[in-house]
Amino acid sequence: MKALYLYFGLLINTCFIYFFPTWGKPISQAKQIHADTTLYGFGRAVTQAEIDKIDIDVSPSGKGLPQGKGIATEGKKIFEAKCVACHGIGGTGGVGGVLVTTNDTKIKKKEKTIGNYWPFATTVFDYVRRAMPFNQPGSLSNQEVYHLTAYLLHANGIIDEKKIIDAQTLPKIEMPNHKAFVPDDRTGGSIIR
Amino acid sequence: MKLNNSYCGQNESIFMQEQDKIIEISQTFPMTVSRRKLLGGMVTTAVAITQSANGQTIQKGLTDEDPTKVTGTLAGEIGTRSPFVKSVKKPSDISSRSPLQDFYGFITPSDLHFERHHGGVPLIDPQKHELIIHGLVEKPLKFSLADLKRFPSVSRIAFLECSGNFRTGKETMTPQEIAGLTSQSEWTGVKLATLFREVGVKPSAKWFLAEGGDSAVMTRSIPVAKGWEDAIIAYGQNGEPVRPEQGFPFRLFLPGWEGNTSVKWLRRIELSDEPFMTREETSKYTEAIKDGKIRMFSFDIDARSIITFPSFPQSIEKGWIEIKGLAWSGRGKVLKVEVSTNAGKTWQVANIQEPVLDKAHVRFRYLWKWNGEETEIMSRVTDETGYTQPTFQQLVEARGSEMGGYHLNPITAWQIKKDGRVLLKPENLRA
Structure with missing residues (x-):
């Protein structure tokens, strides 16, 4: 009896050794549609109007900036109505953080503000329009966003009070901290950066 | 913020x-x-x-009754944790941390995956949500969840870590509090490369904007090369639909990169020749280094490990102890994990649980016989690029004492007290 089991055991082993590779190979190498070159045609065409509806980003080049213009004095009024509750009087601090660099050295050192940190002025317009005010995101008109952008840049001492902020002038504004930004230099390997 | x-x-x-x-x-x-x-x-x-x-x-309302003498709960629609187990995330106002010390494996239970969002978790009806891809493409297209599911799918197990994932400062801190903004899932979806081919990304496209459909309409600029390499539009997480906190109905998933770039609730991708310089990649998620410089687009997560047992607030007894923890690298596979039980004087190689996956958490274990004397235990990982996890002091030396709070991955040391208490050895932030 033991011999019989041994015999079957060997037979089964033999099957695996000799037949499995010849069965397995053609299956694993069977011709498959190559997922990385095929075009499937799924998804639907999107119209320019559909894109425009949600394409709200603004680039440092000014691409994406809408019609309109802003001035700090008007922005101050909007700020006091819609922003001051979270960012404090003059943008000097609140639950929403400090926006404006002041002469207070404690704040200046610790808090990143538009004036002492942000490298691009266009980011102010982009971010305020997409996400502010926090409790009513996306509710500001382009006109209001231009005014607020002008106000925040003026409050940080970057532009003077009468400067008109629009699609032409905003991308040209040089931010004080722009030059500090450098690309990532970490590469892995043995060096700690 | x-x-x-x-x-x-x-x-x-x-x-x-x-x-x-x-x-x-x-x-x-x-x-x-x-x-x-x-x-x-x-x-x-x-x-x-x-x-x-x-x-x-x-x-x-469990009683002291013998469970073999009363009929148990009927089969239900959704599984539960034992009422004797309390394993919960630790929320702050802007994030919620995974209880790393509670986990046995390398997959994070989906409901314990860390959360980080910038305007709350949106409630999105998948019937009303689409992904639009446009910009420098031959053919702008929009995709519903159903459209995305028709494409060939891929799954990969990989970690996701927020780059602002280091806390220190007191002895009574848990792994969850120190490094709970990392989690691991099996992510399933369609390769972004597949969609790039469908829309015909132009050669002039070097970056793409990923935009979320939350109230922050959060955006990041990503190099197109990453999109071709291994980006996934993920609609599945650990076998079920991605959870709302993780981006339902679908999110971008960028293996090995700082979590903020894996934009959730994805609604739009715009191909461009330049980065967009959004708020998240300029005023946030950038870090001061030496000479007044600020590093930006620091995408890769450096290798890191942490001992999760024994850790605060646990205590240990003399004798054999299996030291356990997690290790990972955003640059590839974990090559080895070493453990020191004598405050870093000597190091021994720990066992790593297979499988060791690319850009994934691994679990490590090291058997140690504690003699009852005070000491410090710690772990350090080396990844396949040859990078070894630094000490906090090494990071300060490399980046300066004013270094920012992102991408901090220092060796974490636990003090073992004579009575068996385990306490964090906090870093002196101005060392």
């Missing part, structure tokens, strides 16, 4: 209250007797079964 904190917290707590409303189901003896209903009726005599608003059957 703090604004987000408070409002975020408010929104969350309101949501939680609704979710946690418990509906008591009174189980009366049924008129029509079937075996199933009979069992249900009998249960009322021993265990109060409650059902939460989201359909979980919960064992509640």
